[in-house]
Amino acid sequence: MDDLDLSHLTRAIELAASARDHGNHPFGSLLVDGDGAVVLEAENTVVTGHDVTGHAEQNLVRAASARFGLLQLGAFTLYTSTEPCAMCAGAIFWSGIGRVVFALSSATLGEIVRDPTGAYTLAMSCREVFDRGGRSVDVRGPLIEDQARVVHECFWG
Numbered sequence: 001m002d003d004l005d006l007s008h009l010t011r012a013i014e015l016a017a018s019a020r021d022h023g024n025h026p027f028g029s030l031l032v033d034g035d036g037a038v039v040l041e042a043e044n045t046v047v048t049g050h051d052v053t054g055h056a057e058q059n060l061v062r063a064a065s066a067r068f069g070l071l072q073l074g075a076f077t078l079y080t081s082t083e084p085c086a087m088c089a090g091a092i093f094w095s096g097i098g099r100v101v102f103a104l105s106s107a108t109l110g111e112i113v114r115d116p117t118g119a120y121t122l123a124m125s126c127r128e129v130f131d132r133g134g135r136s137v138d139v140r141g142p143l144i145e146d147q148a149r150v151v152h153e154c155f156w157g
Contacts, residue, residue, distance in 0.1 A: 001143050004036050008079040009103045009144055011038070016081035016151045019043035019056065026151040027081055029056040031064050031097070034075035040064055056080065057088035061095045070096040077101060081148055082109055083141060086122050089129035093137060100126065102141035103148035112149060113156045 008030060015028020027044040040063050045054035057080055064073060077099040078084075083106040084092060092100060106125060115121050130137040142148075 001140070005079075005101055005140070005143065008032055008038070008077075009081075009101065010147070011041075012079045012081040013103060013144075013148055013151060015041055015043050015056065016148075019045070020151060020155060023047050024054075026155055027056040029060045029078060029080040031060055032077045032079060033072075039076070040067070053087065055085065055088050057084045058091050061088070061091040061097070064097070065095050074098040081151065082106070084126045086124045086126075086129050089126035092126075093130060093133045093135075097137070099138040100140070101143065102126075102139075103144045104152075105142035105145065108142065108145055108149065109152070112152045 012028045012030055015030065016026040019028055020026040024044045024047045029042050030038050031040040033039050040060055042056045042060035042063065044056045045059060046052060057078065060078065073096040076097050078092060078097050080102045082104040083102045084100060110121065110123060127139050130139060
């Protein structure tokens with residue numbers, strides 16, 4: 001992890017805190033072009049948008065796909081506060097985004113969000129989703145988990 005990755009992951013965690021402040025689940029993402037410039041940011045909007053697909057990564061991919069071409073997105077990196085779920089990993093794959101960097105792993109999130117029934121869990125690493133695709137997606141993470149887990153404290157009950 002370099003200073004640029006750290007800076008962007010820190011911003012993703014700030015976006016997650018903002019989502020929480022806005023009444024949503026604490027997840028945030030940003031998209032960075034090949035030169036390291038932030039081109040888009042997104043928060044989770046599941047609660048306020050009344051849309052179960054309003055994950056930060058999903059919101060970001062929708063905006064990115066409307067603004068950039070498939071070839072451009074291949075050079076972009078999606079930074080996110082928490083490892084993308086299977087739904088978001090699928091969207092990232094189809095968008096053509098070439099790299100994903102996340103702070104908190106889905107396994108650690110699963111320890112924080114206690115769901116003993118498993119009814120509300122789709123426990124699958126984004127790497128598993130990407131590995132089944134026809135193109136590679138470079139994945140880095142988990143990184144700075146201690147910082148990323150703070151935004152989840154006392155949120156999930």
